[in-house]
Amino acid sequence: MRVLVAGATGVIGRQLCPALVAAGHDVVGLARSAPGADAGLAGVRIVVGDALDRSSIQRAVDEAAPDAVVNMLTAIPPEIDPKRLAEQFTLTNRLRTEGTRNLIAAAGGVERMIAQGLAYAYDPHGDGPANEDAPLWRKPPKPFVPVLAALRELEQSTRDAGGLVLRLGHVYGPGTIYAPDGSLLRQVRAGKMPLVSGGAATFSFSHTVDIASAVVAALDSDEAGVLNVVDDEPARMSEWLPFLARLIGAPQPKTAPAFLARLAVGSWGVAFMSQLRGADNTRAKNALDWKPRYASWRAGFATELGGLAAADAS
Template sequence: MRVLVAGATGVIGRRLVPLLTAVGHEVVGLSRTPDPRVPGVVADALDRDATIRAVCEVAPDAVVHLLTAIPKTINPRKLSSDFALTNRLRTEGTRNLIDAAPGARFIAQGLAYAYDPAEGLADEDAPLWRDPPAQYAPVVRALTDLERQTAEAGGLVLRFGHLTGPGSVYADDGSTTQAVRAGKMPIVGDGGSVLSFTDSHDAATAIVAALDRDVTGALNVVDDTPIRFRDWLPAYAAKLGAPEPKRVPAWLARLAVGSFGVAYLTRLRGADNSRARLCLNWRPRRAAMLEETA
């Protein structure tokens, strides 16, 4: 199968390309600038005409959409501007890629931590955040649009959790790891957010599995060990040899990180991976995040 990977040099893409090649697929990358690590075509996915020309040249049997433009360090108070380009890639970019390869298998990257806050783990039938903080609202709208377009194209959205592995914010040089090491990440309020992680290798194996199955809709691709933020952060700090995290009341944290920053640390809902395990015959193979080396 000829597979076009849009975002082949990202956190997931760099793990996906060698796996696809190993199982016999022909891989072509799509990027804005040439990259010697991945043979491919050059086009800005937001340039509709250029994207259609490039993708038609490849004539892929499948398209994997992993395009994002997320800053290495995110300012919660400026989330809407930090994610503006990523939101466009999830809306305009998705439309361009789908229109450029009609009939191709289409798999797109979604999020498993954008569910409406509620008790218990969310399955795929749970709604995305219906009344999110103002800074997060454009992100949820873009995700909703990406999922709608993908469904109309008969494709599949893989909702990944908080990505770990090389190049992620949890890598040794990642922004979250650095903040924890510096003692700059506190437990806010009750620290009630439930975190579902996805190792980038596990994300890649789920994509490989999905290419061989006629599965549509959306699937949660997360690990088996959701954990409360208030439990995860002290354990992660101890693993890194970092200072014990401070506790900060929500009202005080809101002054520094805004309503989204507080919601991110107190209200996120974890995700259930049962459907992905069943539909893709997929299992997360990497150890839980706290058992891995950062």
């Protein structure tokens, strides 16, 4: 199958494209500019196009002539300021709305359409990890409103095209904020990642290699709608953050009341650290005959970060 990956040079795309090549697919990557030789995209043909320019994306899709399209379009900055979330996500929101519409219109009639969503946008008022039938956040913090609106539109556009949205958890692995040189680890080392309201937020993680394997599995499936692509172990921030700090030899996180944290990180930052709800991956595992390599964030963190404390001490 010839697969066009929109966002081929992104964090997920760099894991996904080699996985698709290894699975025997003819892979074409869509990028705004030609990547360098160090992009890790051997065996991938690149077409250049701007998803926000309808004529540009039409030319790129026509050149690629794909059987399937995987939409991983984002422009998320490497370091997020929660007080500026709406501003920092303006371009990503446009890619999820205008870009998705343009991509679907240009690729009309393809056999398969798969897109990236979020599994931590569920309404926090519910018991246990959310499955795909749970509602998305009904009354989100104000900075998250445009982000959620863009996600809703992306999902609706993809579903109207008969496609599948993979709702991803907190993405970790090479190139992410959880990588050794990532912004989150810098904050943890500096003691700037506190446990707000006891660290009550529940996180579901998704390693980039597991996202890639889920996409590969989804291409062999006719499943439509939405699926949570996350690991098997949702965890409260009060559990995973101290584990990560010990793993990298950083100070244990301090605690902070919500009212004080709000001054530093705003309403979205407080909600992110105290209200998020985890997600359940049962439906994805059954529908796609898929299981994550890193069933637990513990194993994934240990693989990615386990040698950092010793290296820093040497």
